[in-house]
Amino acid sequence: MSDTEYEYEDLGLVAGLEIHQQLDTATKLFCQCPTDLREPEESTRTFTRYLHPTRSELGEIDDAALEESKVDREFEYLAYDTTCLVEEDDEPPHELDDEALETALEVAQLMEMNPVDQANVMRKLVVDGSNTSGFQRSTLIATGGAIETSDGPVGIEDLLLEEESAQRVEETDDGVRYSLDRLGIPLVEIGTSPDISSPEQALEAAERIGMLLRSTGKVKRGLGTIRQDVNVSIAEGARVEIKGVQSLDDIDDIVRNEVARQAELVAIRDELTEREASVSDPENVTDVFEGTDSGVIQGALSSGGTVMGVRLEGFDGLVGREIAPDRRLGTEFSDHAKRHGAGGIFHTDELPAYGVTDEEVADLRDAVDADPEDAVAIVADETDVAEAAIDAVVERAQTALEGVPEETRGANDDGTTRYLRPLPGAARMYPETDVPPVEPDPSEVPEPELLTEKVERYQDEYDLGAGLAEQVAYGTHMPLFEDVVADGIDPTLAASTLESTLTELRRDDVAVENVTETHLQGVLRMVEDGDLPNEGVGDLLTALADEPDRTAEEAADAEDLGGADDEAVREAIVEVVERNEAQVAEEGMQAFSGLMGECMGALRGKADGDLVSEVLREEIQKRA
Numbered sequence: 001m002s003d004t005e006y007e008y009e010d011l012g013l014v015a016g017l018e019i020h021q022q023l024d025t026a027t028k029l030f031c032q033c034p035t036d037l038r039e040p041e042e043s044t045r046t047f048t049r050y051l052h053p054t055r056s057e058l059g060e061i062d063d064a065a066l067e068e069s070k071v072d073r074e075f076e077y078l079a080y081d082t083t084c085l086v087e088e089d090d091e092p093p094h095e096l097d098d099e100a101l102e103t104a105l106e107v108a109q110l111m112e113m114n115p116v117d118q119a120n121v122m123r124k125l126v127v128d129g130s131n132t133s134g135f136q137r138s139t140l141i142a143t144g145g146a147i148e149t150s151d152g153p154v155g156i157e158d159l160l161l162e163e164e165s166a167q168r169v170e171e172t173d174d175g176v177r178y179s180l181d182r183l184g185i186p187l188v189e190i191g192t193s194p195d196i197s198s199p200e201q202a203l204e205a206a207e208r209i210g211m212l213l214r215s216t217g218k219v220k221r222g223l224g225t226i227r228q229d230v231n232v233s234i235a236e237g238a239r240v241e242i243k244g245v246q247s248l249d250d251i252d253d254i255v256r257n258e259v260a261r262q263a264e265l266v267a268i269r270d271e272l273t274e275r276e277a278s279v280s281d282p283e284n285v286t287d288v289f290e291g292t293d294s295g296v297i298q299g300a301l302s303s304g305g306t307v308m309g310v311r312l313e314g315f316d317g318l319v320g321r322e323i324a325p326d327r328r329l330g331t332e333f334s335d336h337a338k339r340h341g342a343g344g345i346f347h348t349d350e351l352p353a354y355g356v357t358d359e360e361v362a363d364l365r366d367a368v369d370a371d372p373e374d375a376v377a378i379v380a381d382e383t384d385v386a387e388a389a390i391d392a393v394v395e396r397a398q399t400a401l402e403g404v405p406e407e408t409r410g411a412n413d414d415g416t417t418r419y420l421r422p423l424p425g426a427a428r429m430y431p432e433t434d435v436p437p438v439e440p441d442p443s444e445v446p447e448p449e450l451l452t453e454k455v456e457r458y459q460d461e462y463d464l465g466a467g468l469a470e471q472v473a474y475g476t477h478m479p480l481f482e483d484v485v486a487d488g489i490d491p492t493l494a495a496s497t498l499e500s501t502l503t504e505l506r507r508d509d510v511a512v513e514n515v516t517e518t519h520l521q522g523v524l525r526m527v528e529d530g531d532l533p534n535e536g537v538g539d540l541l542t543a544l545a546d547e548p549d550r551t552a553e554e555a556a557d558a559e560d561l562g563g564a565d566d567e568a569v570r571e572a573i574v575e576v577v578e579r580n581e582a583q584v585a586e587e588g589m590q591a592f593s594g595l596m597g598e599c600m601g602a603l604r605g606k607a608d609g610d611l612v613s614e615v616l617r618e619e620i621q622k623r624a
Contacts, residue, residue, distance in 0.1 A: 012235025028184035030093035043078035073175030075129035100186035113145035130165035155193030199252035237262035253415035277314030294355030315375035320349030335419035342389035462491035522552025
């Protein structure tokens with residue numbers, strides 16, 4: 001299915017973005033716990049919760065929360081030695097973190113937004129277990145900005161300061177396991193206006209916002225620290241919110257595939273209307289599969305389960321129709337069934353298969369009175385699961401008669417999406433009474449330098465090449481680069497170490513993630529003070545990666561990586577030259593290249609290459 005099949009303007013594509021970016025603050029948004037992430041194995045204890053939806057102040061229950069509550073699940077939380085009562089929801093939240101608020105105001109300034117006079121914390125109902133309280137705290141900070149793209153401006157509707165959710169670790173037999181170290185990390189949520197009209201513009205807008213966020217130097221970097229949600233609709237479709245796009249590079253493909261999905265669902269709707277299609281009530285069709293060779297169905301029946309089926313009148317050939325790459329209308333039905341614990345569904349557009357025979361398909365059609373133009377979908381599982389799952393299939397099939405349902409979907413790694421839940425409504429938001437409002441003061445917030453401006457400054461002020469300047473400005477070590485240069489470290493040394501050297505070591509499978517900023521500062525200071533030659537930087541960083549508990553000085557001493565004095569350098573070079581006296585006598589300065597490598601090897605990185613070169617030339621000239 002190619003994106004060239006669709007003209008986005010003709011289809012009336014409208015898209016908007018929600019960017020969620022973690023802030024690199026010292027503490028969490030409503031408590032003093034650190035914002036460092038750890039491995040689940042480092043947790044020190046666990047506790048469990050069951051969550052349920054609550055009514056809003058107007059007595060309403062949010063549809064998304066209500067559907068989530070129908071899935072009976074236990075939520076287990078991994079706690080750590082720093083986990084506090086606020087994170088466990090056993091103590092009221094503290095006041096809003098000042099550092100997070102200041103960073104949010106910097107971001108608002110970069111997008112020409114208007115800060116609110118008073119920021120009030122709200123509760124956003126969340127019952128998927130990702131927050132121990134059953135809601136997420138969110139605060140509107142600014143409104144009404146804009147960014148530029150090559151296809152015109154994209155409005156920025158709002159900027160909110162929120163607490164990050166707990167990190168989903170794994171599914172368990174009883175529910176879901178979460179890690180609490182991520183819960184409460186401050187993040188900003190930036191929502192654009194629905195001004196985006198093509199996949200390419202969506203990608204460009206996301207890249208622009210990402211650049212502005214990184215320009216503050218106060219956002220976390222790495223996988224999972226920024227997530228993009230994309231809202232997409234076409235004229236005859238519906239607004240669909242796609243959650244959790246991890247990579248900026250995926251946004252244009254996500255939009256393309258969602259346009260294709262909606263266009264195909266509209267085409268299916270039109271075909272179903274023409275066929276006067278309808279959906280029957282579910283029926284128990286267990287008898288059809290007694291003695292079946294299908295492993296899935298036999299497994300369910302041998303455990304006392306049931307096979308439930310439903311006749312989909314006029315759906316023949318359409319349940320198996322592709323609506324996105326490797327996804328069909330039947331996949332949509334299956335997504336809904338899986339929400340209730342079923343492994344999936346079978347349908348007659350794909351049967352006979354999976355051990356189901358032609359005879360069983362014919363008997364199945366007879367059991368539900370299906371005509372040739374009809375399709376039949378079945379679920380085989382424990383009785384309560386099968387019944388709930390087939391009801392979900394019925395509901396989704398009925399929606400297919402109407403076209404594209406409004407819903408929240410999750411992003412898949414291949415650029416497609418899957419059903420998550422209905423779109424949330426206004427009933428999920430209500431005031432947080434435990435946190436006092438704050439009055440943002442943007443007058444004392446400095447305007448950050450844009451990354452594009454940093455690139456130019458690094459070239460002009462530090463004489464870095466264009467490529468290296470861009471690598472540093474857009475790299476994860478940009479704040480550290482600025483700190484060490486301000487502390488007197490040579491800019492070229494700092495830039496090449498933080499970008500080129502670390503990259504080379506990573507490619508050589510050195511565990512550079514173990515090297516801390518303190519390590520890097522120590523290594524650079526040793527070079528700047530003449531205690532370590534440039535050539536020893538890679539070896540010292542490797543040593544620190546292997547044993548990160550050491551300081552740079554301790555590792556240099558242990559590995560004998562300190563710089564050699566001038567006399568020791570000359571002695572080592574003289575020894576090399578005398579060992580190759582015949583070659584020097586015959587070749588003269590032509591012997592320099594071969595002997596240079598031998599000298600550097602003899603000194604084992606303990607001398608600067610320029611010094612070695614100078615002394616070696618002198619010693620050769622004496623003997624030539």
